Each structure stands twice: as structure tokens, then as C-alpha cells.
Amino acid sequence: DGGITQSPKYLFRKEGQNVTLSCEQNLNHDAMYWYRQDPGQGLRLIYYSQIVNDFQKGDIAEGYSVSREKKESFPLTVTSAQKNPTAFYLCASSIQPTPGPYNEQFFGPGTRLTVL
Amino acid sequence: AQKVTQAQTEISVVEKEDVTLDCVYETRDTTYYLFWYKQPPSGELVFLIRRNSFDEQNEISGRYSWNFQKSTSSFNFTITASQVVDSAVYFCALSEETSGSRLTFGEGTQLTVNP
Numbered sequence: 001d002g003g004i005t006q007s008p009k010y011l012f013r014k015e016g017q018n019v020t021l022s023c024e025q026n027l028n029h030d031a032m033y034w035y036r037q038d039p040g041q042g043l044r045l046i047y048y049s050q051i052v053n054d055f056q057k058g059d060i061a062e063g064y065s066v067s068r069e070k071k072e073s074f075p076l077t078v079t080s081a082q083k084n085p086t087a088f089y090l091c092a093s094s095i096q097p098t099p100g101p102y103n104e105q106f107f108g109p110g111t112r113l114t115v116l
Numbered sequence: 117a118q119k120v121t122q123a124q125t126e127i128s129v130v131e132k133e134d135v136t137l138d139c140v141y142e143t144r145d146t147t148y149y150l151f152w153y154k155q156p157p158s159g160e161l162v163f164l165i166r167r168n169s170f171d172e173q174n175e176i177s178g179r180y181s182w183n184f185q186k187s188t189s190s191f192n193f194t195i196t197a198s199q200v201v202d203s204a205v206y207f208c209a210l211s212e213e214t215s216g217s218r219l220t221f222g223e224g225t226q227l228t229v230n231p
Contacts, residue, residue: 031217040125042207042221043161050217058218088159094217103217104151107161 003027004108006091011113013085021076021111023091032074033092033105036060043090049074078113085115118143120210122222129198130230137193137225139208145169147213150184150191155205155224167191198229 004025013019023032031050035043045058049068063082068074074093078085089112092105119142129135141150152164165175167184175182179196195202208222 033217033219040223042223043219044221045218048218090159090161092161096217103149103211104163104166105217105219106163107153110159112159 004091004093004106006089006108006111009109009111011111013113013115015115016080018080019078019085019113021078021089021091021113023074023076023108025072025074025091025093025106025108027093027095027106028071029093029095029106030071031094031096032068033094034058034064034066034074034076035090035092037088037090037110046076046089085113088112118145118148118210118212118215118220120208120220120222122206122208122225124225125223126226126228128228128230131200132197133229134194134196135198135227135229137195137206137208137227139191139193139222141189141191141208141210143189143210143212145212145214149211151209151211151219152182152191152193153207153209155207157204161207164193195227198227200229200231203227203229 033048034046037043044060046064047066049055052071065077090110091108094103094105121140148169150167153161155161172184181194183192205224205226207224209219
């Protein structure tokens with residue numbers, strides 16, 4: 001089945017450790033995105049990538065890093081510089097990198113990160 | 117700058133009631149796209165509808181309907197004869213042509229449908 005995979009669903013880390021969240025898609029989509037969701041709030045864009053080997057900062061990129069070495073993969077690293085990393089992280093992809101008739105984003109199941 | 121406002125933080129209804137979720141947006145672009153997503157308790161966002169700025173026709177899909185009015189910058193979502201399975205957080209989102217494929221989300225409306 002085509003879709004977006006995020007693993008693990010729950011992740012616990014000690015304060016001060018870097019942690020990498022995985023996101024894989026087999027939809028052959030060009031664009032991929034990372035969002036952060038805090039309780040009772042909407043989604044905020046961390047980073048996005050419109051094409052392989054290229055990515056842009058979103059609204060809350062500080063303390064995060066990404067890479068896009070393959071079309072199907074867009075891992076997110078939460079670094080120790082992120083002051084409040086505990087949150088729900090959602091990865092998404094869209095068929096094309098620019099607005100258009102089919103540019104809806106499809107989401108993975110999310111990873112809930114808890115930093116102890 | 118683009119902005120999406122969902123003024124209703126929480127709505128609670130009894131099964132079979134109709135319910136409307138409000139969405140108001142701000143944009144300077146003439147070409148833009150509006151979306152609704154559903155987030156059930158499992159957490160994954162489910163795409164419901166996309167509408168572009170040049171298409172103001174209302175749309176109906178089963179018990180769901182959407183009312184897009186450019187004059188009031190609103191894109192409201194109505195669920196007719198609500199069911200318990202409709203309980204979820206619903207997000208409205210906006211994508212501007214000049215912002216690439218970025219989505220700006222509203223803060224969401226928690227809908228609870230009680231039996």
C-alpha cells in the first residue's frame with residue numbers, strides 16, 4: 001500500500017540528547033514537510049523540502065535539522081538546542097512542490113516525542 | 117501574511133444534530149487554496165477537501181458540505197446528521213500561490229458528538 005511511514009510512534013529521550021525521527025513515503029511525491037503539534041494547538045511548519053537535496057526552513061526551524069538525500073526519505077533531527085522538544089511530530093508529502101490542483105498534503109501517523 | 121482563524125475551540129453536539137465549523141482566512145494573493153483536514157484520536161490527519169480561490173461553488177459529499185464565500189473570506193464546513201465517529205479535531209488550512217506549497221493551519225476545532 002502507498003503511504004507515509006513514521007517510526008516509532010512513541011519516543012522517549014533524555015534531555016540534552018539529539019534524536020532523529022524518520023519519515024518515509026512511497027507515493028513518489030516530490031515535496032515533504034515536517035510539522036510540530038502541541039496540545040490544543042494547530043500545526044506549525046518546521047522544515048520542508050520541494051526536491052531532493054534541497055530544503056527550506058519553516059516557521060519554527062530553530063533547534064531542528066533535516067536532510068533530503070533520497071526522494072522517499074526526509075528525516076528530522078531534534079537537537080539539544082531545541083528548548084522544548086516534547087510534542088507530536090507529523091510528516092507530510094504532496095505530489096508537487098508548488099500550489100496547484102493536486103497539491104493537498106498527505107500525512108503520516110505521527111511520532112510523539114517525550115523528553116524526560 | 118496569511119492567517120487562518122478557527123474561532124470555535126470546542127463544539128459539543130448530540131448525535132444526529134447538524135453542526136457547522138467556521139473558518140476565516142486572510143491572504144493578499146488572488147490565487148490560493150483552502151483545505152479541511154480531520155484529525156481523529158489516532159493523530160493522523162485525513163484530507164477532506166481542497167478548494168481553489170476561483171471556484172466558489174459549494175460542495176457536498178455525503179453528510180459533509182462546504183460553503184466558500186470570498187466576500188467574507190470564509191470556508192465553513194457543515195456536517196449533517198452528525199455521528200459519534202465524526203468526533204475529531206478539524207483543521208482548516210490555506211496555501212498561497214506566492215508561498216509555494218506551504219500550508220498555514222488554523223488552531224483547529226475539537227468536535228465531540230455524544231450518543
